[in-house]
Amino acid sequence: MAKFTKKKDGDLPAVSTASLPDIVFMLLFFFMTVTTMKDSSLLVENTLPNATEIKKLEKKDRVIYIYVGKPTQEYQKVFGTEPKIQLNDKFANVDEVGTYILAERAKKPQELQNVLTTALKVDKNANMGLITDIKQQLREVNALKVNYTTYEGDAFNNLQ
Amino acid sequence: MPRRKGAPEVNAGSMADIAFLLLIFFLVTTTIETDAGLDRMLPPIEPPEEDVIIKQKNIFTVNINKNGQLLVEDELMDLKNLRSAATAFLENNADGSCNYCKGRRDAASSDNPTKAIISLKNDRETKYSTYITVQNELVGAYNDLRNREAQRLYNQDFTKMEAEYLNPETPSAIRDDLKDKVKRIQDMFPQKLSEAETSTN
Numbered sequence: 253m254a255k256f257t258k259k260k261d262g263d264l265p266a267v268s269t270a271s272l273p274d275i276v277f278m279l280l281f282f283f284m285t286v287t288t289m290k291d292s293s294l295l296v297e298n299t300l301p302n303a304t305e306i307k308k309l310e311k312k313d314r315v316i317y318i319y320v321g322k323p324t325q326e327y328q329k330v331f332g333t334e335p336k337i338q339l340n341d342k343f344a345n346v347d348e349v350g351t352y353i354l355a356e357r358a359k360k361p362q363e364l365q366n367v368l369t370t371a372l373k374v375d376k377n378a379n380m381g382l383i384t385d386i387k388q389q390l391r392e393v394n395a396l397k398v399n400y401t402t403y404e405g406d407a408f409n410n411l412q
Numbered sequence: 413m414p415r416r417k418g419a420p421e422v423n424a425g426s427m428a429d430i431a432f433l434l435l436i437f438f439l440v441t442t443t444i445e446t447d448a449g450l451d452r453m454l455p456p457i458e459p460p461e462e463d464v465i466i467k468q469k470n471i472f473t474v475n476i477n478k479n480g481q482l483l484v485e486d487e488l489m490d491l492k493n494l495r496s497a498a499t500a501f502l503e504n505n506a507d508g509s510c511n512y513c514k515g516r517r518d519a520a521s522s523d524n525p526t527k528a529i530i531s532l533k534n535d536r537e538t539k540y541s542t543y544i545t546v547q548n549e550l551v552g553a554y555n556d557l558r559n560r561e562a563q564r565l566y567n568q569d570f571t572k573m574e575a576e577y578l579n580p581e582t583p584s585a586i587r588d589d590l591k592d593k594v595k596r597i598q599d600m601f602p603q604k605l606s607e608a609e610t611s612t613n
Contacts (some may be wrong), residue, residue: 264423277433282435301541303548305555305571306448310580315447371447374540381536383543387607391457401449402543407548410478410541411491 296321296338301376302352302405309399314368316356316395320382321375335378337405346382349389357395369397376410436546450547455606470522472501472530476546478537493546498553502528502601512561512600525557529604550605557601562593 298321309315319338323331327343336346339352357365370390374383390398474494475483483488484497504521505513513525522528530550534543556570562570576582577590 255418264421266421267423274437278561279431279435283485300449301544303544303552305450305548307451307578308575309449310578346520369451371449373447376539376541376544378540380534380540380543381537382539384534384536387454391454394456396454396456397451398454398548399447399449399451401447402544402548404448407545410545 263399264379278313279399282286283336287324293341294324294338295298295327295341295343296323296336298373299376300373300401300403300409303400303407304404306402306404309369309371309401313360315399316353316368316370317373318386319368319373319387320378320386322377329336335375337382346385346389350393353390353393353395358394366399368395369399370395371378371399373401413513437578450551452547452605452607466527466529467523469506469520470527470529472498472522472528474532474546474550475544476532476534476538478535480539482546487605491549494546494549495553495556497586498550501530502553503557504528511541512564525601526599529606531606549601554601554603554605558597561600562597565597566593570594573597 270373296319321338322328322333322335331343337346337349339348344352353370353394357368360368372383372386382401387398390396473483473485475481479575482491484494489497500515501522502515502525503510503513504515505524506515506519506521507523508517510524510526515521529602532546532550558570562568562573566573573590574594577587577594582590
């Protein structure tokens with residue numbers, strides 16, 4: 253019997269896999285930190301225009317997003333092809349923007365309520381009329397800091 | 413009888429090293445996506461207490477019509493020339509109080525950068541992309557001038573200084589130092605970009 257159990261000389265000892273969990277955890281933490289959750293799915297087309305003189309939007313917790321654009325294919329039957337506003341997960345009218353901003357502002361901690369920025373993610377094919385109405389709404393609720401979110405790129409590409 | 417041998421075990425000792433290599437590679441190459449865009453302040457809804465009288469020559473009017481054409485100071489202008497026109501207006505320095513300006517000192521244009529106001533008007537049917545391009549060019553005019561002064565005073569670009577100042581990861585000692593510099597440049601060319609209410613016709 254000894255013949256079967258005897259270890260042969262020159263065989264490599266099995267590699268210890270004790271550190272494998274550590275590696276996996278490290279990868280896990282890595283992906284956990286870099287992944288940003290998408291908090292609302294887009295119901296509108298959202299191809300942003302390009303600009304060069306841009307500033308980064310630091311601190312995501314201080315930003316309220318407003319999406320504007322033409323409804324995507326599946327919603328066009330119901331909502332038509334005119335640009336619409338998307339707040340959170342649903343379409344909204346212009347007059348709902350003010351209440352939305354107030355509601356979002358109330359959700360934020362007290363110390364952040366005065367430093368909030370409204371990020372306008374507007375499709376480049378939208379018309380200014382709608383944007384002007386939104387701006388008017390924002391002024392009414394005193395949310396004066398806005399950021400026209402854009403891609404980085406030559407601004408003259410917008411005109412084509 | 414020939415001796416049976418199992419498949420030789422592969423040495424997996426370097427697996428951890430490979431994994432770490434990959435990990436470090438991804439760590440270095442991944443940038444956490446941040447949104448970026450043009451920062452603007454909207455005018456408050458309450459009108460100011462007293463009416464401020466602004467001389468017409470201190471206002472640089474930019475009108476965008478629904479076809480995306482520009483009317484700058486009542487003249488049709490190509491978008492490509494807007495930046496240089498705005499720059500020339502801002503540092504025109506008609507009253508000579510701005511010693512760092514290199515303008516033409518045209519008496520019919522702005523008095524000095526602190527008085528110069530750019531007024532942007534648009535039609536309701538103007539396309540958003542055109543509007544952003546115009547905004548970009550106007551902000552660009554301010555940034556060009558600010559960069560020039562920052563280069564002269566501190567040998568670096570204003571936009572870079574500002575980005576570093578606004579970056580929360582910058583150590584606070586450097587931030588305090590930058591704060592005064594950024595403020596000084598901003599005061600040299602204060603950004604007065606008024607977005608008047610849209611014309612309806």
